[in-house]
Amino acid sequence: MALLQKSGQPRPAPDDPTGRILDVEALERCLHDPSADIRRRAAADLASCQQATQWLLTQLQQETIPSVRQVIITSLTRINTTEAVQGLATCLRAEDARLRNDAIEAMKQMPDAMAPVIEELLQDQDPDIRIFAVNILESLCHEQVENWLLDVMDNDASINVVCAALDIIGEVGTEIALPVLERTARRFNDAYVGFACDLAIRRIADSRPAS
Numbered sequence: 001m002a003l004l005q006k007s008g009q010p011r012p013a014p015d016d017p018t019g020r021i022l023d024v025e026a027l028e029r030c031l032h033d034p035s036a037d038i039r040r041r042a043a044a045d046l047a048s049c050q051q052a053t054q055w056l057l058t059q060l061q062q063e064t065i066p067s068v069r070q071v072i073i074t075s076l077t078r079i080n081t082t083e084a085v086q087g088l089a090t091c092l093r094a095e096d097a098r099l100r101n102d103a104i105e106a107m108k109q110m111p112d113a114m115a116p117v118i119e120e121l122l123q124d125q126d127p128d129i130r131i132f133a134v135n136i137l138e139s140l141c142h143e144q145v146e147n148w149l150l151d152v153m154d155n156d157a158s159i160n161v162v163c164a165a166l167d168i169i170g171e172v173g174t175e176i177a178l179p180v181l182e183r184t185a186r187r188f189n190d191a192y193v194g195f196a197c198d199l200a201i202r203r204i205a206d207s208r209p210a211s
Contacts, residue, residue, distance in 0.1 A: 028055045036065045043068060047075035057087035060099075070102065077106045085113045089121060092132045104136055111142040122148060127158040134164040138171075146172055153184045162188065163196060170200035177204060 027049075030042035043059070046052035056072050056079075063069045076084040091103035107114050114136070121133035134152060137145050149172070152165040162184060169177055178201060185197040 024049050024052060028052065031055055031059045036068050039063070039065070040068045040071050043071045043075050047078040050079055050081060053079055053081060053083050053087065057084070057090075060087070060091070066098065069099065073102050073106045077109050080110050080113050082113050082116060085110055085117045089117055092121070092129055093126075100132065104132060107136050108139045111140050114140060115142060115144065118148060122152060122156075127161050130156065130158065130161045131164045134161060134168065137165075138168050146174060146177065149173070150177055150180045153180050159188055159190060159193065163193065166193070166196040166200055170203035173200060173204045175204065175208075 024046070027042045027046050030038050031046075033039055033042070039059070043056060046056060053076065056076055060069060060072045060076075063072060073088070076088060085107055088103045088107055091099050094100055094103075107117075118133055118136065118140070121136075122130055124130055124133070130152070134149070137148055146169070149165045149169050153162055153169065156162050156165075166181075166184070169181070173181075181197045181201050185194045188194075
C-alpha cells in the first residue's frame, strides 16, 4: 500500500527507494485500522520513515495479529536507530514470549544502534533482563561482544546470568577470556560453573591456530 501525499500539502516526506512521496500521516492512521491487512501494509510502507518510529512502537505494544507484529518489527529493524532499539528493548519485559523472542532477534540485527542500549540492559536490576541481553550478544556482530561477556562474568552477582555468558564465551572468546574464566570458576565455586568454565577454556584452546 502506497499512500501518496496530496498536492498542495507541504508536508515533509521520507526518503523512499521507489521514489514515492508517502503521506505519513495517513499511514499512521492506517496503523490503527480495523483491517489487519491495512495495518500490515502501512507498517511495511513506514519502514523508510524514521519519524514513524514511535508510531510503530506504540502499535507494536497493542498489536494482536502476529503477522502484523512481525512486519512492524521488520520496519523498526530497517529504521535501525537507537530509538527503535530502545523501544524494542521494552518488549523484553512483555509477558508474551513470542514478542520477547521477536524483539531479541530484531535487536541482533542492529549492532551499531544496539551498542549504547546493551550496556544498560546488562546493568538492569532484573536478572531475567540481563539474561535476555546476554542472549542478544550471542549473535550480535559487534567488536565489543567479548568484552561485554567478560564484564558479566567478572561482575554479575547472578549465577544464572553468568552461566548464560559462559554458554557463549566458548564460541566467541579469545585468549583474553582465559584469566576471566579462571576467576569466574573460583568466584562461584559451583560444580556447573566450574564445568562450563573448563569447557570454554578447552574450546578457546582448540580454536587457536596451530603453530
